[in-house]
Amino acid sequence: MSHADDEHEANIPATTAWMPGTIPGSSPGTGMTGGNRRNFLRGALAATLIAPGVTLNVFGANARPAGEPASTKVRWGLLVDVNKCSISCDACVRACNAENGLTGRSETDAQWIRKVTLNNSATEEIRSAPVMCQHCASPPCVDVCPTGASFKRADGIVLVDKHICIGCRYCMMACPFKARSFVHEDHDDQATHAPRGKGTVEGCTLCVTRVDAGQKPACVEACAKEGGALVFGDLNDPGSEISKALRQYPAAQLRADLGVDPGVFYAHLK
Amino acid sequence: MTGVAKQFALRLARTVDCFVASLLAMTAFCLLALPALAEDARTLAPQPPRGQGEHCVADTDFMRRNHMLMMMDHRREVLHDGVREKKYSLAGCVSCHAVKGADGAPVSFADEKHFCRSCHSYVAVRIDCFECHKSTPDAPQKSAVREQGNDAKKLAAYLREVKP
Numbered sequence: 001m002s003h004a005d006d007e008h009e010a011n012i013p014a015t016t017a018w019m020p021g022t023i024p025g026s027s028p029g030t031g032m033t034g035g036n037r038r039n040f041l042r043g044a045l046a047a048t049l050i051a052p053g054v055t056l057n058v059f060g061a062n063a064r065p066a067g068e069p070a071s072t073k074v075r076w077g078l079l080v081d082v083n084k085c086s087i088s089c090d091a092c093v094r095a096c097n098a099e100n101g102l103t104g105r106s107e108t109d110a111q112w113i114r115k116v117t118l119n120n121s122a123t124e125e126i127r128s129a130p131v132m133c134q135h136c137a138s139p140p141c142v143d144v145c146p147t148g149a150s151f152k153r154a155d156g157i158v159l160v161d162k163h164i165c166i167g168c169r170y171c172m173m174a175c176p177f178k179a180r181s182f183v184h185e186d187h188d189d190q191a192t193h194a195p196r197g198k199g200t201v202e203g204c205t206l207c208v209t210r211v212d213a214g215q216k217p218a219c220v221e222a223c224a225k226e227g228g229a230l231v232f233g234d235l236n237d238p239g240s241e242i243s244k245a246l247r248q249y250p251a252a253q254l255r256a257d258l259g260v261d262p263g264v265f266y267a268h269l270k
Numbered sequence: 271m272t273g274v275a276k277q278f279a280l281r282l283a284r285t286v287d288c289f290v291a292s293l294l295a296m297t298a299f300c301l302l303a304l305p306a307l308a309e310d311a312r313t314l315a316p317q318p319p320r321g322q323g324e325h326c327v328a329d330t331d332f333m334r335r336n337h338m339l340m341m342m343d344h345r346r347e348v349l350h351d352g353v354r355e356k357k358y359s360l361a362g363c364v365s366c367h368a369v370k371g372a373d374g375a376p377v378s379f380a381d382e383k384h385f386c387r388s389c390h391s392y393v394a395v396r397i398d399c400f401e402c403h404k405s406t407p408d409a410p411q412k413s414a415v416r417e418q419g420n421d422a423k424k425l426a427a428y429l430r431e432v433k434p
Contacts, residue, residue: 069351153352161349162402188378190404192361197402212352 064212075137075156076206077235077263078220079242079251080129084229087128090115092230095222096132099207101191110181110196112204113219118269129269130219130230133158133179133204134254134262141171141180150201156235156263157208162200171201176255177262179203206232235263316392319385321367327357337363341399360399365407379405 064070096102096113104110113132120126139158141150149165152158160171160180172180180203183196190196193209207217215221216232223230233242242265245251251267326333328340340358347353356362367385368376377383379400382391386405390397399405 064352067353067355069347069353151350153350155352159349163345163349186401188380190402192364192404192408195402195404200402208352209354212354 064214070153070155070157070212072154073236075235075263076135076211077156077233077242077265078132078135078206078217079231079233079245079265079267081229081231081267082127082129083268084227085127085129086227087115087117087126089226091222091226092130092219095218096204099191099210099218100194100205101187101189101196103189104185104187108184110183110202112179112181112202114178127269129266131177131179131254132219132264133175133206134177134260134264135204135206136263137261138259140174140176140258140260144170144174146170153208157206157211158203159205159208160201160203162195162197162202165200167199167201169201175203176258176260314392316389318388319367319369319383321385323366326366327362360403361407364403364405368407376406 064074093113093115100112102110102112113130115128116131118127118129135156135158137152137156139150139152141158142152145151146168147164147166149161149163150158150171151161167182169182172178172182180201182201183198186198187196194205196202207215207219210217220230220232231242231245233240235243235246237243238247245267246265249267251265252269253262253265255262328336341360344355344358344360347355348359363385369381369383369385371377371381371383379387381387384405386397386399
């Protein structure tokens, strides 16, 4: 490289160092126990305590200063109040699809949020709740990823680096919540803030671009207009709305027995 | 002998004249004709369209050699660290270097005129950025306009409140 190029390089800010970065958040393996994945919600059902008459408020996220990387001081989480989640409502799913440009043929559509209906055969009670990536503290998808594409960000958001994803789909098999989807077909109508393409695996990003801008995920915003069943916030901040609600009213993690410590909690999953 | 020498000298002079004349002609061609060829893009060399604004985020020479490294670095910062520096974003490149097609709308990467393709096709480097990323700039946000309207309403409400 010529001397002139060296001069140009000096004009670039120090933040742009030309070296590959380390991938944060690859935690040691937490062995998955066996068991029927279809029954995972039943486990949660048994573990959930009952706390009727809860009112939860949607928490406004604080914006991180620009230029500051995501920090382990924060752990983003979601609380789903199943009492407020209507079986007929799919506002969160529609908002997610619109925000992230999840379009295509219905046979091969990616699902970042699924509405799961629980039917208790003993009491004939029917409950409904959204299930998305649970943003585990020890995510099995990260453990099994052979390329390091599946990773956990410092603030607990589990993502796929599609630049290095080879589409092997091990993470889809490892996830106890069936939260990941494979993109089967070519797309040319992506949203600028949500790149996605054929041959890679994807899942709920907790609307990471919105969170970085101090906004709430699209599903939470859409839900606030309907039932207000979703609360988003910092699990590490004792003063956050989600932490207060979690202290006051018991909520369960799905398949807590696996020890993956999901960041998504379900209240009143009776 | 003198006659032969004279003839030889004359021939030599004519040859030199021809040589000089052809040199001059070639120089004139280079000076006049080649830039004209380059301008109407009939040469093989890539003719990337100019971006909007006065200058790029770095000098052109630096960008030519290092844009791929800058993108690699930027993607790590954005995806893994969550530092969304807009100055070096791919969306910024796409927006500034948008090329309008026959219908007046920015062309996508499928079109030969796309800024990135204008060079990458020439050097036979297949890039897969736009298999996932959007290759055209976003249209002006309608929601932003709505938000502005809300701001105005909020401001009016606030002014009504504080007014004695």
